[in-house]
Amino acid sequence: SVVRDITERKQAEEALQSAHRELKQAHEELKSSQEQLLQSAKMAAVGQLVSGVAHEVNNPLMAISGYVEILLKKTSDEAVLKRLQRVYDETQRAISIVSNLLSFARKKDREKTLICINEAIDSVIQLRAYDMSLEGVEIESDLAPDLPDVMADFQQFQQVILNLLINAEQAIKRCGEEGKVIIRTELIDPVIRVTVKDNGPGMSRDVRQRAFEPFFTTKGVGEGTGLGLSICYNIIREHGGRILIDSVEGEGTVFTIELPVADPAAIIMTSDN
Numbered sequence: 322s323v324v325r326d327i328t329e330r331k332q333a334e335e336a337l338q339s340a341h342r343e344l345k346q347a348h349e350e351l352k353s354s355q356e357q358l359l360q361s362a363k364m365a366a367v368g369q370l371v372s373g374v375a376h377e378v379n380n381p382l383m384a385i386s387g388y389v390e391i392l393l394k395k396t397s398d399e400a401v402l403k404r405l406q407r408v409y410d411e412t413q414r415a416i417s418i419v420s421n422l423l424s425f426a427r428k429k430d431r432e433k434t435l436i437c438i439n440e441a442i443d444s445v446i447q448l449r450a451y452d453m454s455l456e457g458v459e460i461e462s463d464l465a466p467d468l469p470d471v472m473a474d475f476q477q478f479q480q481v482i483l484n485l486l487i488n489a490e491q492a493i494k495r496c497g498e499e500g501k502v503i504i505r506t507e508l509i510d511p512v513i514r515v516t517v518k519d520n521g522p523g524m525s526r527d528v529r530q531r532a533f534e535p536f537f538t539t540k541g542v543g544e545g546t547g548l549g550l551s552i553c554y555n556i557i558r559e560h561g562g563r564i565l566i567d568s569v570e571g572e573g574t575v576f577t578i579e580l581p582v583a584d585p586a587a588i589i590m591t592s593d594n
Contacts (some may be wrong), residue, residue, distance in 0.1 A: 369380035492521030
């Protein structure tokens with residue numbers, strides 16, 4: 322009989338296989354990073370385009386608003402006044418939307434200030450409501466009045482709500498049916514709770530557990546980077562809050578955000594400044 326010790330060869334093969342797996346993983350991570358860099362460059366270009374277009378649209382809107390305001394003061398006919406008021410209200414709405422677009426497109430340093438949660442949510446709803454309605458998705462808001470302020474970056478919180486609305490819209494569209502997204506705010510001392518609920522297809526247990534992982538996505542190639550929910554998670558954590566998912570397949574999804582109410586001392590300091 323011939324006996325040969327192949328321990329070293331097996332160990333070398335295992336080491337080679339391990340190195341190959343690590344190299345493959347590194348390659349996938351590099352590929353994802355390159356795609357994200359390309360997406361970032363694309364979004365920066367889109368931001369510049371949006372900013373330019375918004376400025377150009379804003380000028381005639383301001384002119385229309387000004388002339389309608391003058392006509393409102395000079396007209397006494399009730400029927401005409403009603404129509405002019407409708408034009409004025411819609412013009413103000415368009416100006417508000419353009420202002421929100423500029424706010425999203427404008428690059429600025431992160432800055433936490435006292436903000437009104439409801440105001441940030443309303444601004445995002447104005448941006449998305451029309452497009453979502455075209456896709457058969459209705460937005461319903463139930464915002465508690467007189468909520469205390471929170472210390473947060475206004476644009477970052479807008480980004481969180483925008484990402485959640487877009488995710489809900491895309492989930493509902495995958496069902497091929499009309500749907501609804503409900504946004505609620507409420508005060509549960511010492512936090513403000515925001516819930517974003519959709520009646521989409523829901524998530525499986527595995528997807529729910531990995532939803533906040535960077536680069537994890539269930540969307541097709543070119544439809545998402547897998548970073549939206551990861552960014553939301555990090556933003557809320559940086560603000561001292563938390564974001565949770567409650568989802569069952571076939572029963573929709575609920576995202577819950579909890580942010581601490583601003584310290585009264587911070588409110589006093591801000592008022593003094």
